[in-house]
Amino acid sequence: MNSVSIPVESKRILRPSEAFALLRQINAETREEVRENQATAWFALRLAVKEADAETADQGNLGLLIREDCYKELLESPEICPVPYAPKWLSGFVNVRSQVTPVVDLEIFFGLREDAEAVAPQRKVVQRASPSYLLYFDQGQESFAIKVRRFPNKLMMTADERMTQPPPLSNALMACVNGVYRQNGIWCEWNLETFKRRLTDMLSTS
Numbered sequence: 001m002n003s004v005s006i007p008v009e010s011k012r013i014l015r016p017s018e019a020f021a022l023l024r025q026i027n028a029e030t031r032e033e034v035r036e037n038q039a040t041a042w043f044a045l046r047l048a049v050k051e052a053d054a055e056t057a058d059q060g061n062l063g064l065l066i067r068e069d070c071y072k073e074l075l076e077s078p079e080i081c082p083v084p085y086a087p088k089w090l091s092g093f094v095n096v097r098s099q100v101t102p103v104v105d106l107e108i109f110f111g112l113r114e115d116a117e118a119v120a121p122q123r124k125v126v127q128r129a130s131p132s133y134l135l136y137f138d139q140g141q142e143s144f145a146i147k148v149r150r151f152p153n154k155l156m157m158t159a160d161e162r163m164t165q166p167p168p169l170s171n172a173l174m175a176c177v178n179g180v181y182r183q184n185g186i187w188c189e190w191n192l193e194t195f196k197r198r199l200t201d202m203l204s205t206s
Contacts, residue, residue: 041068044155044187045135045148047107061185062112062169065157070192075134075145087206094145096136102203103134103145111170142196157181 046063066072075096080103082092089109093100107113134145135152166180169188176198178189 039156039158042066042155042157042187042189043068043070043072043152045152046150046185047110047112063185063187064106064190065155065181065187066152066190066192068154071138073136073138074148075136077132078134078145087202090203090206091147094134096143096145099143101136101143101145102199103147104199105147110173110176112173137192139192139196142200144196144199155183155187157183157187 042065044063044065046061075094078094078096080092080094083090086092089105091103091105094103095101133148133151135148136145137143161181161183163180163182163186166174167186169177169180169186173188176191176195178191181187181189
C-alpha cells in the first residue's frame with residue numbers, strides 16, 4: 001500500500017507543484033511495489049571462476065539460478081566411485097537409492113576451472129566426496145549430482161536485473177543458459193533440459 005501523506009488543511013487546495021510532486025511520489029512507490037511483486041524466487045548456487053575472468057564476472061561472483069520447483073536434494077558425505085581415465089569434469093558415480101548417478105564438477109564442465117588432479121589417472125576405487133556435499137537432481141533416468149563448494153541460498157530476481165548484454169562467459173556455460181542477471185554478481189538462469197541433453201551426449205561418448 002502507498003504510504004504517501006497528503007497535507008490536510010481546512011478547505012485548502014493543493015498548488016499544481018504540490019499535486020505533481022505527490023503524483024510523482026505515488027507513481028514511484030507504485031512502480032516499486034509492482035517490481036517487488038514481479039520478483040521471481042530462485043535457488044541460487046554460486047560458482048567459482050578463473051582469476052583471469054574475475055574482471056568480467058564481477059570479481060569472481062558468478063552463479064547459477066535454479067528453478068525452485070525443480071526437485072533437488074543435498075547429500076552429505078556420499079561415497080563417489082571414480083572412473084579411470086574419465087573426463088576431468090566427471091568426478092565419478094554415486095549410488096542414490098539404488099540408482100547409479102553421475103557426479104559432475106560444474107566448474108570444470110563449464111570451463112571455469114582446471115583441475116590438475118583430474119589429469120592423472122585415478123587409482124582409488126572409492127573416495128569420500130571432497131567437498132563433502134553433493135546436490136542431487138532427481139530427473140528419472142537422467143538424474144545427476146553436482147559438487148557443492150558453497151551452500152545454495154534463495155535469491156529474488158526481477159526482470160529489471162536481466163542483462164541485455166551479458167559479460168563474456170564460456171561457450172559451454174552459455175549453451176546451458178536462458179538468461180543472465182546482475183545482482184551482486186552475475187547470475188545465469190540454468191536451463192536444466194539443455195544441460196541434461198549435453199551431459200547425456202558427453203557421457204555416451206566418453
